[in-house]
Each structure stands twice: as C-alpha cells, then as structure tokens.
Amino acid sequence: MSPVRSSTRQAPAPADAAQSVPPSQTLSRGIRALEILAAAERPLSIAELASEMGVHRSVAYRILRTLEDHALLVRDDAGRMQPGAGLAVLARAVSRDLQTAALPELTQLANSLNMTAFVAVWDRQDCVTLVTVEPRHSAATLAQHPGTRHSVTAGAPGIAIQSSMTAEEWSVLAPDLPYRPEAAEARRLGYAASHDEVIAGLSSLAAPIRVPGSRPAAIAVVYIRRDQDQAAVGQALAASAARIESQLA
Amino acid sequence: MSPVRSSTRQAPAPADAAQSVPPSQTLSRGIRALEILAAAERPLSIAELASEMGVHRSVAYRILRTLEDHALLVRDDAGRMQPGAGLAVLARAVSRDLQTAALPELTQLANSLNMTAFVAVWDRQDCVTLVTVEPRHSAATLAQHPGTRHSVTAGAPGIAIQSSMTAEEWSVLAPDLPYRPEAAEARRLGYAASHDEVIAGLSSLAAPIRVPGSRPAAIAVVYIRRDQDQAAVGQALAASAARIESQLA
DNA sequence: ATGGTGGTGTTCAATAATCGAACAGGTCAT
C-alpha cells in the first residue's frame, strides 16, 4: 500500500488485564495537576495545587516548574497557574486527519441545518467532543464545546458509535459497557437519535464514522425543537459521515 | 471588586532567572513523548518512541503506560501510540473564558467577511492559534488550524499583541524579542496588518484583545486577495475585540 | 512600625522510585 512506509510489522496489544508495571508516580502527578487545573475555574496558587494533589509543596513546585517549561502551564500576573497554550498544540494532533476531514462537513451541516454540529470520539467509557461548529445566526448558541465528555452509553453519538459494530464486537471491545438496543435500529437507518439523555431538553442526531485503525467516532448535531424532520437530518449526517470516511481511507 | 473571591494576597512571580530547581526528569520525558507524538504524522511504536526520546525501551514503556492511563494516549489496532482524547479535554480549559467569549464573534466575522477568523494567544516567543472558525461557503478553505504556532514577531496577530502595550512595556515582558515599529501605528488604528509574513501569499488583519490578569491575545482574519477594504475589516475586528473584552471584565 | 499571614524559591540528606539489562514470549515475513 505505502511502499515507503517501512517496518509495518509489530506485535498486538493484548487485552490489558491489570497492568503489572506500576505507573510513573511523578508523571501521574504532573498530569493530575493539569487535570485539576483544567477543572478549576480560576487560577490556582502552587500551594493550593499542592494541597489539592495531596503532595508536599516543594514536590508540586518542581512539577509545576516542569510543566511551565513545556508551556502546558502559564502564570497569572499574580503567579497563579492556569492551563497553557502548549495544550492546544498537543490537542490539535488528536485524530488530526479526522479533524481535518470533518471540519468542512461540520461547517456545511451547521449552517444548512442551523444547528450546532460536532464530532465526538470514543475514549474508554466516554464520548469526547473533539471539534464543534456553531451555526451562523446563533442567537441562542448551544454551547457544545470541545472537550465535553459524557458516557458513551448515553446520547446519539454514543449510540451511533455502538451502531458501527455488532453487539458481539461491542462486547469484546467494551465488556463492561451495555450494548444499547437502539444501536441495532441505528445500524439499519444509518443514524441514531436521542432525546433528553445527556442534557434535559436537548435532542441529538448522530451518524457513525468508521476510522481505519482507530476506534469509531460520530458526527452529530444537537437541537432544541422536537419537530424536526429527523429522517432528512439523519440522512444528511450519514452522507457527511460517508464523505469523511472516504477521505480517511 | 469581587468580594467572594477570598485570599487575593500572594507573592509575585519574580523574574525567572535561570531556575535553580532541576526539572523533573520523568515528567519532562512524558511530555516530550507527547510532543514527539503530536509532531509525528503516523502512530509510533513504543520502540520507535523510545529511540526517538533517547531512553531505554522499558523506561518509555512505563511512561507511555502512564500517559495511556490518563487517556492522553491511545493505541492503534496494532498497538502503536497516538495522541488521545484527554488532550482535547485539557485544551478546552486553556483561556476558557476567552474561547467562550470569542466564539460567537468569530462565527459572526467569518461569515460576514467570508474569511477564516481565529483567536491567537501570546505564549513565550510564539503566537498560538486557539480557536478558529471558517466561513460558511468555504470553497478554498484556508486551513488555519488550532495549535498552529509561529513567532510572535511576525504576522498581524503578533503585531496586534505588541500594539496592546508600549515599546517599554514590551521590553520588560519580552526583553529578547524586538518591538516592531508597525505596532505603534496599529496602536493608533486599533488593528494591525501583514502581508506574506507567515505564509507567502496570505494576508492577515488583527486586533488586540487585552485579557485581565493574562498576556494579551488577538482576534484576526486571514485572506488571499489583497484588494480588501482593510480599514472596514480592521474596524470590524476592533469592534469584536472590544465586545470580547467587555465580556472578560 | 511591627508582627502575622500566606505566599514563593532554595538547599540537602534519606529514601523510595526509577533505571536498564535480561528474559519470555508473540506475530509476521521470507
């Protein structure tokens, strides 16, 4: 296929049973610092972070300095920490091809349907929103922001992702998660629907995107009014998904 | 000002001369793994990453396992590593208020001007693109993606950021970086312009956004044709910047 | 002024986390 790309042979990733190599303590703590900071809604001092992490302040100091070196963290005027631009650079590389292929489709969908459109990927137990596009005349903007995560067993994107495989395939890949019966119908239709699942009052439609070599994703829209022509929108989503898949091949 | 926000007193962030605390080795390596992975345009095996990082394979193994635990990394079908969705979650927290305030303005600008609009923040020597919105009828989409970085001394966004402060303030905050004379004029006009600076053939206009407590940012558009009414577009940018600033107050 | 409070940054011996070699496999070409 790609004659230049050498060394294609490699070993499998066997079922990850209880891993026997203990995680790196320092690295874990560093990441936890980032997670805490991302969840906090205001900048935090080193001392606050240290107590939040449950480590000695001098340990936090060293860790935060390191994160700062790599621009994953920046300081306030007052010296307090907040997430840094380096994270945006790293995030751009997440499913880069999918992001690139999906963006034009999302723009097109958002504006023609006048709904917020987004791509979500399957990550462990969750569905994570990767890119979003809001419609042009967004008066009451539905804020579906990137980085949002919710259970993959709830909402149209999750159902769509499930619908890209059979119940049996699902039980292999996600033995702990239930297979939603709606996925079977979504499989027939080419798209999935949900109402009031993730956020009360909101409805969502989604179509699966099969990504070669990776877990499946979904392209979706959210909306408020229930009186939509679900079939038409669903088919538009499925068509977009097909175009995206063809670009990823 | 904000009576609820307790504990406002804190120490300064004195000039960061050569830091005397050595960075955490393990954490640095973990971040470097992410950087390498983000720069690579294909998934990498553990062995490849190890040699790329210049560490023993078993060291890389432990580090990657840890990153995987936190969903900053996911594996290929074949067990090779690629950036994970957790990074998207963290990135969403970068200048969250700015992102939120800017998004509607970007959508509005992109569609009314029919140009790609984006927000860039100042990070060390660089200008990093945070959010972008492409116009609706994007035939030839200018792919200005989030995460793009280029020197803050080049391009309209960089000049706009410089224009938000005087040459003297600049020399304090960025002693190593030159102050572009264009910034003085941009300061008068309320917006900055550049041609062929970052990417040959592309022009850009930008207005500064002053962010309370943080480094300044910029809102900008890129376009190909030179025959634009620069003043009108520049003023639209400045107006958007003003609205964003008022939301951040 | 003066001390109290809450913060940052630095140093250093003790300790526990990390390192890296060696081993045990698995998969895919040839």
Next chain:
DNA sequence: ATGACCTGTTCGATTATTGAACACCACCAT
C-alpha cells in the same frame, strides 16, 4: 522454521525524587 521486530515482565543497582527546614517578600491589621 528462522530471523526480525515487537510487547510485556522481573529485579538488583542507582539515582532522581522527596519533604523538612530556611530565607525572603508582599500585603494587611493591629
């Protein structure tokens, strides 16, 4: 089947990490 290349695991030696203690600064009440 043989070699090439990979993942995952174990374990003693080494070294990075830890955390207490110290010096210092800014701000606020008293």
